[in-house]
Amino acid sequence: MKDALRRMIRANKLSLISMIVIFLLILCSILAPWLTPYGEADMDLMHRLSPPSAEHLLGTDEAGRDVLTRLLYGSRVSLMVGIVPTLLSMVIGAVLGVLAGYLGGIVDSVIMRLADIVLAFPSMLLAMVIMYTLGDGLFNVFLTLTLMNWGTVARIARAETLKLKTVDYVEAARSIGTSKWRIIRKHILPNCLPMLIVLFTLNVPSAILTESALSFLGLGIQPPSASWGLMVNTGRQYLFNAPWLSFAPSGAIMLAVLSFNFLGDGLRDALDPRLRRR
């Protein structure tokens, strides 16, 4: 793993920068209370919608709260929502998809019909049903996003497995008596990994955006807590007289999303020995 990182950094400078950016974003979200003199929900109604200044580097919002402060606190929610449920859905989806593809038969049918149900159900409706029944809160947002996303991952992992299943080296492994679990662990999963990493980097941003949609509908994070998606949505109403309200969190989302994408590219190259240069 250390090797892989070193190779990635050497081969791809952009991925190094991305890694630093992501690291800084995570650091800022942890250190938020010490980085800003204001509280997350401190209102100052005398200075509503004031433009960026020395006191408020990114201006204030419609309730006079410091935008930079809310951005820092919001990154806690947004980064967690981007990473945790995506990771969960990747693991669940990959395992189920590979099992379905490799074992076939009834296992395949059951898993894939479940995935079809998840995929066929309008995702927002599904999210609303879950959030209404379980109530809002961060944990339930995680649960919802995981349930929404595993189906796609499973489908892709299954397709990849079907392809790998008939590859010569898997047959060779079978011919020397390797058990199916070992084949899945040693041959199928590692060869699915590059594809899964790319999928991960594509799913992180979409999770961040889905959370913002849920928050917009009042089902996700509840004000006065902040998340980037929520901030973009509230800023929308003041787009012309206070553009910084939505521009700041949009910029943050873009930064995070791009960083994850570049990091994903670098990681994929580093983990795939065929693309390695010696």
Add this chain to the structure above:
Amino acid sequence: MDEKLLVIEELCVDFPTEKGTIRPVNRVSLEIRKGAITGLVGESGCGKSMTARAVMNLIKKPGKMTSGRILLEGRDLGQMAAKERRMLQGKEISMIFQDPMSSLNPVMKVGKQVDEVIRLHERVDAGEAKRKTLEMFEAVGIPDPERRYDAYPHQLSGGLRQRVMIAMAMICRPKLLIADEPTTALDVTVEAQILDLMEKLREGGTSILLISHNLGVIARMCDDVYVMYAGKIVEHADVEPIFENPVHPYTKGLLRAVTSLREEEQTLETIPGNVPQLDELPTGCRFSNRCAFAGERCRTEEPVLQESGGHACACFMRI
């Protein structure tokens, strides 16, 4: 020397297709003696590889072995529990494949892939496995084994990869090695080295089933030869009688279709026609529609393999 290691009796492999069931391997019987190299020759699609796959339990669905027995030292492989058979493969029988380019996992170091086989079949720790792997690499003529151990397949040449495959197949010292066109994907100099290596393995006591359509390779390597045509064995004898005194018209045709450096320039003879599709076989002898000697009986009745003096042949014209 005459002890039989592997006996295949009346093996049939069936594949259901839209037009009906086809039978790429039809009542094939063959025997491999201990310490011998047995050849299996025939044109592409005649069922050579399918026979080997049946032994390794690698027939792709929806194909199925429908009848016959495969016996390794008297033990019926078809009657074995799945786990027992799996443990036998790689340890007592192993196979090397045609294409060394795609037979190794691209994301795993080749040394680790060989380690896998040992650790699957023997109780050894990682250090011991590595030591054995390096020993085997040395034995199959991989130069600088320490460095190759940590290489990925794409960093090795075709010849080296095939050596790794052979190391993988040989690491548990199997009794039987099935080599399915082991040198077809390699160039001629590398081919010679790999064949030398296989001869060395035989001297070490391993029996080899060598599948090839290259008659030169067969003539050089084998003790006895089976000739297969459209799913059936048509001729079997020791290597000399097959090459010097072939009986079946198909074998004769195959031998005539080999280029020779010594002879004066002449048009290369070929067997007229193509291998019949398995769902449109001619009635009677399968070869009758391409055979110059075919008579009335050949088109109505199917000849069976008959032995006389150690030379078996399925042809009416012989008698």
